[in-house]
Amino acid sequence: MAKIELQGLVKEYGRTRVVHGIDLAIEDGEFVVFVGPSGCGKSTTLRMIAGLEDISGGTLIIGGEVVNQREPKQRNIAMVFQNYAIYPHMTVGQNIGFGLYTSKLPKAEKRKRIEETGKILGLEALLDRRPAALSGGQRQRVAIGRAMVRDPVAFLFDEPLSNLDAQLRGQMRIEIKRLHQRLGTTVVYVTHDQIEAMTMADRIVVMKDGHILQVGTPSDLYENPVDMFTARFIGSPSMNLLPGSMASGKLTVEGATWSGGTVSGTGEVRVGVRPHDLEVAETAGSGLSATGPVVAVEPLGAETLVHVEVGGETVIATAPGRVVPPIGSSVTVAAPTGSLHLFDVATEKALGRA
Amino acid sequence: MTAATVSSELAANGRNIRPGRVITWTLLLIGGLIMVTPLLYMFSTSLKTAGQVYDLRLIPAAPTLDNYIRVVSDGRFLRWFLNSTFVALAVTVSNVFFDSLVGYTLAKFEFRGRYFVFLAILSTLMIPTEMLVIPWYLMSSQLGWIDSYWGIMFPGMMTAFGTFLMKQFFEGVPNDFLEAARVDGLNEFTIWWKIAMPMVTPAISALAIFTFLGNWTAFFWPLIVTTSRELYTLPVGLSSFAVEQSIQWEMIMTGAALATIPTLLVFLLLQRYIVRGVMLAGLKG
Ligand SMILES: Nc1ncnc2c1ncn2[C@@H]1O[C@H](COP(=O)(O)OP(=O)(O)OP(=O)(O)O)[C@@H](O)[C@H]1O
Numbered sequence: 001m002a003k004i005e006l007q008g009l010v011k012e013y014g015r016t017r018v019v020h021g022i023d024l025a026i027e028d029g030e031f032v033v034f035v036g037p038s039g040c041g042k043s044t045t046l047r048m049i050a051g052l053e054d055i056s057g058g059t060l061i062i063g064g065e066v067v068n069q070r071e072p073k074q075r076n077i078a079m080v081f082q083n084y085a086i087y088p089h090m091t092v093g094q095n096i097g098f099g100l101y102t103s104k105l106p107k108a109e110k111r112k113r114i115e116e117t118g119k120i121l122g123l124e125a126l127l128d129r130r131p132a133a134l135s136g137g138q139r140q141r142v143a144i145g146r147a148m149v150r151d152p153v154a155f156l157f158d159e160p161l162s163n164l165d166a167q168l169r170g171q172m173r174i175e176i177k178r179l180h181q182r183l184g185t186t187v188v189y190v191t192h193d194q195i196e197a198m199t200m201a202d203r204i205v206v207m208k209d210g211h212i213l214q215v216g217t218p219s220d221l222y223e224n225p226v227d228m229f230t231a232r233f234i235g236s237p238s239m240n241l242l243p244g245s246m247a248s249g250k251l252t253v254e255g256a257t258w259s260g261g262t263v264s265g266t267g268e269v270r271v272g273v274r275p276h277d278l279e280v281a282e283t284a285g286s287g288l289s290a291t292g293p294v295v296a297v298e299p300l301g302a303e304t305l306v307h308v309e310v311g312g313e314t315v316i317a318t319a320p321g322r323v324v325p326p327i328g329s330s331v332t333v334a335a336p337t338g339s340l341h342l343f344d345v346a347t348e349k350a351l352g353r354a
Numbered sequence: 355m356t357a358a359t360v361s362s363e364l365a366a367n368g369r370n371i372r373p374g375r376v377i378t379w380t381l382l383l384i385g386g387l388i389m390v391t392p393l394l395y396m397f398s399t400s401l402k403t404a405g406q407v408y409d410l411r412l413i414p415a416a417p418t419l420d421n422y423i424r425v426v427s428d429g430r431f432l433r434w435f436l437n438s439t440f441v442a443l444a445v446t447v448s449n450v451f452f453d454s455l456v457g458y459t460l461a462k463f464e465f466r467g468r469y470f471v472f473l474a475i476l477s478t479l480m481i482p483t484e485m486l487v488i489p490w491y492l493m494s495s496q497l498g499w500i501d502s503y504w505g506i507m508f509p510g511m512m513t514a515f516g517t518f519l520m521k522q523f524f525e526g527v528p529n530d531f532l533e534a535a536r537v538d539g540l541n542e543f544t545i546w547w548k549i550a551m552p553m554v555t556p557a558i559s560a561l562a563i564f565t566f567l568g569n570w571t572a573f574f575w576p577l578i579v580t581t582s583r584e585l586y587t588l589p590v591g592l593s594s595f596a597v598e599q600s601i602q603w604e605m606i607m608t609g610a611a612l613a614t615i616p617t618l619l620v621f622l623l624l625q626r627y628i629v630r631g632v633m634l635a636g637l638k639g
């Protein structure tokens with residue numbers, strides 16, 4: 001159990017800086033998820049925390065102690081890798097027990113711990129099997145077991161689910177989450193899947209190009225993204241962004257009409273609206289509304305995602321219920337006042353809601 | 355599909371594949387015969403009496419095991435056999451250990467001069483053994499290694515080829531495995547020994563087999579570096595049969611036949627690994 005603090009953490013490979021001095025305090029017992037596009041420095045940051053990568057600058061504090069110069073084993077941290085990294089030449093039990101390799105526990109105690117861990121993860125019947133005879137999900141559980149058995153101060157996960165199929169991924173998400181609730185150990189989890197981030201995190205850290213863009217709870221990030229990148233990255237399907245402009249309190253959105261009151265500011269903007277706020281409606285209420293032809297539909301059962309052409313751009317709206325609008329037909333979509341996000345075109349920073 | 359296309363396809367198959375096969379099989383057969391004939395003569399001669407040696411029939415007129423009894427009951431042969439066994443085993447163990455250790459280091463650690471070290475090791479592959487024998491000999495005589503087990507073994511205790519082979523294989527071991535172990539608190543030596551080595555067993559068996567066979571049959575260097583008969587390896591000892599008194603072909607052939615036993619055993623027992631090792635070495639190298 002420990003708090004992890006990153007203070008101005010920098011990573012350089014030769015002359016190129018890939019992590020640009022990030023600051024973050026991860027509370028004891030917190031589940032923090034790093035998200036961001038490929039190459040943004042998530043893994044590098046995680047590996048610096050683990051001690052697998054030298055820290056080029058800044059300070060890393062775990063449990064109140066500066067650990068910049070400590071070897072991984074002295075940090076008592078456990079890590080689960082993307083490709084599981086369970087050893088093919090050892091049985092499941094030996095793999096799990098490997099987490100205790102350096103521990104001074106008596107043999108019987110080790111065996112007990114291995115069996116307990118196996119039970120928690122539903123592997124008790126497989127302890128004598130070789131990894132080659134396991135499914136992907138079982139292998140991932142073995143990797144988690146090896147991390148768990150040691151009772152570390154924190155778990156680090158680097159895209160642990162990306163090799164699993166969609167259904168199993170959903171299942172493992174829940175399992176990891178429940179495990180966290182049960183053990184209460186600090187978790188730092190890296191993914192580029194925003195659904196994993198949203199569903200698992202206490203707090204999400206959005207990274208891009210080696211910088212932290214925003215840190216917040218999932219609903220924070222969903223409701224109040226600080227810039228266009230986070231806005232589009234969080235939430236599925238992605239937020240629609242329409243060109244528009246503001247002048248003397250009036251908002252104009254290309255291809256749509258706005259009847260939601262005055263806004264402050266001037267100049268060109270991007271108007272963001274989440275697909276779930278933009279509904280196919282009979283009549284336009286107060287807020288944003290637009291009419292256009294349907295170009296594609298994605299019926300999901302309880303609702304349908306409707307791709308509509310508005311002002312030369314395709315936006316995604318939702319049609320509640322089981323009515324699927326035919327392709328080519330013209331529909332009106334509307335978003336209520338207060339659901340719009342405005343962004344500066346040049347800086348991409350959020351300007352406020354409308 | 356019409357009958358016409360079927361028959362033309364059959365014809366095409368016949369034309370394209372059959373002659374190739376025939377040539378391949380013929381060449382393999384000729385090659386096999388060329389390689390097997392001397393072996394057959396070796397066994398055949400070992401079953402003949404001294405008087406029959408120049409009777410070149412493959413099946414001896416009166417086969418006898420006398421030669422074998424004489425060779426085995428002669429203490430020298432046993433001594434040479436044991437010498438060879440010891441030398442080949444010790445060199446093999448040494449190669450498996452050191453070639454892997456160096457190969458692993460070159461494959462998995464970043465350090466200044468790594469590339470230079472690797473090139474330096476590789477460059478020794480381009481120097482033929484014949485050129486090295488004189489420096490080896492001078493070195494041995496300066497250091498008092500002439501006529502000792504160590505003198506026979508030292509040039510082969512590590513090889514550039516083995517190092518190169520192991521490096522290539524270790525490069526195929528994903529770093530995640532090593533890092534997982536590092537996070538679990540293992541030291542670097544244990545990571546190599548417990549994690550990396552078991553993941554390259556095909557390479558280790560290939561290296562072990564080739565090193566053992568190479569040293570078992572080594573002749574030139576052991577001949578040069580040994581002077582006392584007790585230290586001869588088997589090939590050197592057998593050749594000494596040839597020069598003492600008149601050439602006793604039937605004895606030489608019997609010794610040679612006995613000397614092939616470990617080789618044959620290695621091949622029969624480890625055939626699977628040899629084929630795999632050669633294939634992997636080919637793919638990787
Ligand atoms: N050993 C290295 N030498 C030089 N540059 C590196 C090295 N390792 C990583 N990088 C660079 O550092 C940057 C961050 O890499 P990192 O692996 O942290 O990305 P990531 O966010 O984990 O991406 P992904 O989602 O693809 O795993 C990348 O631009 C990468 O090219």
Ligand SMILES: [Mg+2]
Nearest residue numbers: 042043044158
């Ligand atoms: Mg990564």
